[in-house]
Amino acid sequence: MAIGRRVSLGLDVGGTNIDVALIDADEGVVSYYGKFSRYVYTIAEALMIEPVRQYVESAKRVMLSTSRVLNTFLETKLPSTVLVLAPGPGLPSPTNLAEDCIIVEGYVDPRGIILEDVDAGKVARALKERSVESVAIVSKFSIRNPILEQRIFEAVSRIVPRERIAVSYRIPFLDYRRRAATTVLTAKLKSVLYDMVRELGPWSKKLYFIKGDGGALPLELAIDVAALALGSSQASVVIGTQAVLGNVTGIVIDVGGTTIDVVPIVNGEPLAATLRFRDFDTHITVPRFESIVAGGDCGITVVSGRGRVVPRRVGAPAAFGGEQATVTDALNYALELDIGDHTRSRRIVEELAGKHGMDPRDLAWDVVDDVVDRVVGLVKRVGCQGPLIATGYLGKYIVPLIAKKCGVSYIVPEHHHVLNAIGAATTSFSLEVGVYYDGVRGRAVFTPTGRIVETGRRFVDREYVIEMARDELFSVARRLDAEDFVGDIEVVHYDEFTVVEGGLPQGMIVHCIVRSRPKALIRIVG
Amino acid sequence: MAVKIALVYDEKYLEHEQDPTHPERKERLAYTMAYLVEEGVLSMGIVDVVKPRPATREEVLRVHTKEYLEYLEYLNRVGGVIDLDTPAPKGFLSYALLAAGGAIVAGELVVKGMYPRAFAMIRPPGHHAKPGEGAGFCYLNNIAILTEHLRAKYGIKKVAILDWDAHFGDGTYDIYEEDPHVLYISIHQDPYTLYPGRGFIHEIGRGDAMGTKVCIPVPPGTGDEEYAYVFDELVAPIVEMFKPEIILVSAGQDCHFSDPITWLGVTAQGYAKLMSKTVELAKKVCGGKVVAVLEGGYGVEAGLPYTNLAVIATLAEANTSTIREPRIVVERYWWKRRKTMPQVIKTVEKIKDLLSKCIGVFRKM
Numbered sequence: 001m002a003i004g005r006r007v008s009l010g011l012d013v014g015g016t017n018i019d020v021a022l023i024d025a026d027e028g029v030v031s032y033y034g035k036f037s038r039y040v041y042t043i044a045e046a047l048m049i050e051p052v053r054q055y056v057e058s059a060k061r062v063m064l065s066t067s068r069v070l071n072t073f074l075e076t077k078l079p080s081t082v083l084v085l086a087p088g089p090g091l092p093s094p095t096n097l098a099e100d101c102i103i104v105e106g107y108v109d110p111r112g113i114i115l116e117d118v119d120a121g122k123v124a125r126a127l128k129e130r131s132v133e134s135v136a137i138v139s140k141f142s143i144r145n146p147i148l149e150q151r152i153f154e155a156v157s158r159i160v161p162r163e164r165i166a167v168s169y170r171i172p173f174l175d176y177r178r179r180a181a182t183t184v185l186t187a188k189l190k191s192v193l194y195d196m197v198r199e200l201g202p203w204s205k206k207l208y209f210i211k212g213d214g215g216a217l218p219l220e221l222a223i224d225v226a227a228l229a230l231g232s233s234q235a236s237v238v239i240g241t242q243a244v245l246g247n248v249t250g251i252v253i254d255v256g257g258t259t260i261d262v263v264p265i266v267n268g269e270p271l272a273a274t275l276r277f278r279d280f281d282t283h284i285t286v287p288r289f290e291s292i293v294a295g296g297d298c299g300i301t302v303v304s305g306r307g308r309v310v311p312r313r314v315g316a317p318a319a320f321g322g323e324q325a326t327v328t329d330a331l332n333y334a335l336e337l338d339i340g341d342h343t344r345s346r347r348i349v350e351e352l353a354g355k356h357g358m359d360p361r362d363l364a365w366d367v368v369d370d371v372v373d374r375v376v377g378l379v380k381r382v383g384c385q386g387p388l389i390a391t392g393y394l395g396k397y398i399v400p401l402i403a404k405k406c407g408v409s410y411i412v413p414e415h416h417h418v419l420n421a422i423g424a425a426t427t428s429f430s431l432e433v434g435v436y437y438d439g440v441r442g443r444a445v446f447t448p449t450g451r452i453v454e455t456g457r458r459f460v461d462r463e464y465v466i467e468m469a470r471d472e473l474f475s476v477a478r479r480l481d482a483e484d485f486v487g488d489i490e491v492v493h494y495d496e497f498t499v500v501e502g503g504l505p506q507g508m509i510v511h512c513i514v515r516s517r518p519k520a521l522i523r524i525v526g
Numbered sequence: 527m528a529v530k531i532a533l534v535y536d537e538k539y540l541e542h543e544q545d546p547t548h549p550e551r552k553e554r555l556a557y558t559m560a561y562l563v564e565e566g567v568l569s570m571g572i573v574d575v576v577k578p579r580p581a582t583r584e585e586v587l588r589v590h591t592k593e594y595l596e597y598l599e600y601l602n603r604v605g606g607v608i609d610l611d612t613p614a615p616k617g618f619l620s621y622a623l624l625a626a627g628g629a630i631v632a633g634e635l636v637v638k639g640m641y642p643r644a645f646a647m648i649r650p651p652g653h654h655a656k657p658g659e660g661a662g663f664c665y666l667n668n669i670a671i672l673t674e675h676l677r678a679k680y681g682i683k684k685v686a687i688l689d690w691d692a693h694f695g696d697g698t699y700d701i702y703e704e705d706p707h708v709l710y711i712s713i714h715q716d717p718y719t720l721y722p723g724r725g726f727i728h729e730i731g732r733g734d735a736m737g738t739k740v741c742i743p744v745p746p747g748t749g750d751e752e753y754a755y756v757f758d759e760l761v762a763p764i765v766e767m768f769k770p771e772i773i774l775v776s777a778g779q780d781c782h783f784s785d786p787i788t789w790l791g792v793t794a795q796g797y798a799k800l801m802s803k804t805v806e807l808a809k810k811v812c813g814g815k816v817v818a819v820l821e822g823g824y825g826v827e828a829g830l831p832y833t834n835l836a837v838i839a840t841l842a843e844a845n846t847s848t849i850r851e852p853r854i855v856v857e858r859y860w861w862k863r864r865k866t867m868p869q870v871i872k873t874v875e876k877i878k879d880l881l882s883k884c885i886g887v888f889r890k891m
Contacts, residue, residue: 087848088852089794089832089848089849089850089851089852090565090835090848090849091565091566091567091570091835091839091844091845091846091848091849092845092847092848093848094566107852109827109852110557110560110561110564110827110831111827115852115853115854115855116852116853116854140564140565141564174560174563174564175563175564175566175568175569176564176565176566177565177566177569177570178566178569280569281569495537495540495556495560497540497552497553497556498546498551498553499553500546500547500551500553500826503547504547505546505547509556511560
């Protein structure tokens with residue numbers, strides 16, 4: 001790829017590997033891809049390896065999808081969170097969303113009018129008495145007036161580092177319980193994103209995170225809605241599939257180092273699911289997927305005379321210098337592959353078989369069958385039409401076996417082993433922007449920016465407000481130099497009515513949310 | 527322990543507009559829905575939103591006359607006015623049918639056992655509509671159409687309708703004035719002080735139905751304590767004696783102290799208490815089956831979001847102890863509340879006296 005062409009750089013940071021894809025955006029060609037073991041390289045180091053190094057400078061953005069946020073959520077003890085809640089009148093508050101909760105006075109009504117003020121100093125005093133790892137700040141109707149949350153944020157940020165505080169008005173949707181669940185998760189997961197920012201070093205200025213809906217959000221915005229990066233990797237594999245295969249219907253089987261994900265797609269789109277946290281719905285959309293911990297780095301063992309996968313990552317496979325037998329080694333043995341140093345795979349499988357008095361070939365096939373059977377169970381559960389689509393490094397070996405058992409066809413797409421990184425590299429800027437227009441007060445409140453604009457206009461039409469929301473979206477994109485890859489704009493919510501006071505119409509109330517739809521903007525041609 | 531109830535609602539209910547400044551306008555539901563969504567009621571697992579369907583001609587004609595329906599169909603085509611309060615803009619009838627159908631859907635869900643209780647959050651309201659006449663913002667009598675549907679299709683014989691709208695439900699009363707199988711109890715603001723100027727204590731039904739219609743007028747300013755007293759002293763014992771198979775509620779939210787067109791003093795907590803008593807009563811007499819159908823309520827910002835939340839959450843037996851109005855609403859409107867207990871006690875005693883003379887009617891059923 002000649003220097004000077006438009007370069008799109010996508011990364012997928014998993015538990016085991018860092019996948020890198022360089023796309024020539026003008027030609028739609030994957031000009032380079034690579035896999036780097038996380039046991040050896042940091043993200044920044046992976047970017048310093050030729051030929052990536054020579055393009056990373058000229059790449060406008062570094063687009064990163066990751067399973068680390070989801071894995072942290074699933075596997076790690078997350079930091080505790082103090083939920084600061086200004087619920088106003090209503091049903092009992094969701095205090096069980098966090099380890100600790102401070103209920104404060106303060107109420108914003110459905111019109112975004114502050115009817116009861118907040119004592120931010122009281123919040124600060126209450127926090128000083130606690131051991132605080134992260135803070136989530138939520139007030140009812142904050143998306144119609146963020147001022148209460150902003151006041152609390154200012155007070156809290158004098159005590160707690162900003163990178164451990166999350167506010168709910170960044171999410172433009174009504175339902176404060178779901179916003180609260182989302183905000184608590186963001187407070188807990190922000191540090192994962194910050195870790196990657198630190199790991200990226202100087203390149204983090206160009207960093208975009210891929211969200212669970214498959215769209216890309218720049219670091220500046222993503223950090224405040226970190227929880228939206230849950231499902232990032234699964235979403236990017238769908239976008240990658242879209243980029244390579246078009247609007248196909250099928251089931252993506254992504255065989256990673258730790259997990260095997262089964263992701264149904266219909267006409268190139270994932271089936272959307274809402275993530276739940278502590279028995280509450282969140283505002284986090286993730287692709288519907290099923291997952292098992294049975295990826296290439298998972299250990300293997302013998303149970304009752306049969307080879308079995310151990311649902312836990314044990315480190316690098318023996319084929320790549322590891323000390324324990326893994327699924328990758330069993331595959332190497334059973335299918336007589338030459339992944340990495342296959343002699344090491346043979347040796348370690350034979351050692352394990354010898355300990356249990358088994359034929360190593362039987363042991364290896366038992367493990368492969370175990371993995372295949374488990375995935376077949378997931379495929380049956382998602383029950384989608386179409387072929388199986390093999391992705392991930394081991395996908396092309398395992399998926400044909402799964403397809404055979406399921407009695408369906410399969411596809412091994414080009415670049416199947418780095419489809420997540422291709423998805424990250426080819427996806428669009430995606431943002432949901434809300435505008436709450438209160439004509440009586442002649443003003444508009446925008447989310448996620450929290451910007452308030454005085455317009456003085458009491459009556460507006462639908463197109464005017466939608467245009468305001470679109471303008472806001474493009475203005476954010478422009479400010480972040482992301483205007484060139486905004487996806488198609490769609491209106492996801494619109495309602496309006498007239499306020500009548502004293503028998504006379506006083507102005508209009510409009511709530512409108514638009515979003516730039518995530519999709520592959522570059523079609524890979526070969 | 528909360529249960530899941532059905533909330534029958536459709537955004538089409540926001541399309542009906544008599545005129546933009548009419549008290550019965552779409553903001554009534556728009557604010558409430560925004561509040562319910564923000565409150566998380568729809569994601570908490572206590573409510574399923576169920577879409578209504580339009581009522582059929584056959585269902586409407588069980589209550590209204592053919593001539594009246596034809597008149598409505600004519601107005602629907604050309605537009606007009608039914609009375610000064612009740613404009614009939616072109617196309618209004620589809621919304622009225624959808625409201626009546628909403629009540630039917632709510633009732634069916636409960637009678638079929640799919641939900642223990644349901645709230646039909648519908649408009650336009652219905653309880654002033656008579657067999658051959660619309661009035662007071664109402665075109666079709668939703669609760670009567672529901673009642674007749676339950677009787678015709680599900681073999682239900684005895685229905686209790688509890689109407690706590692601030693205005694007397696003269697339409698429902700007239701439809702059932704001579705029907706001994708429908709118990710109709712209305713608690714409403716003193717008719718000398720409020721539309722429709724009827725609902726005096728002597729309106730107790732006719733013929734065999736005498737004593738199955740109970741009108742309980744309360745003075746302006748009446749609030750939670752007095753309503754609870756009326757419920758305990760009159761509503762509960764009468765319903766227990768009547769033994770209905772289902773309790774329907776004409777749930778008017780205009781008794782709230784912030785309502786701009788009435789003069790009562792009930793709070794959101796008061797509504798929760800009323801509905802809670804209704805649910806407990808229903809558990810005693812009819813397996814807990816309650817269907818509430820929205821009637822009036824015009825305190826768009828200060829009242830409806832809180833009262834509707836209280837009613838819905840109570841139907842679902844959720845914890846409502848923290849529901850309240852914003853303090854500024856209390857400061858602005860609380861002056862309407864008056865202590866009316868002595869007058870209410872007198873009224874209750876008079877009604878007891880009147881009913882005791884036709885207690886035999888209850889025994890017959």
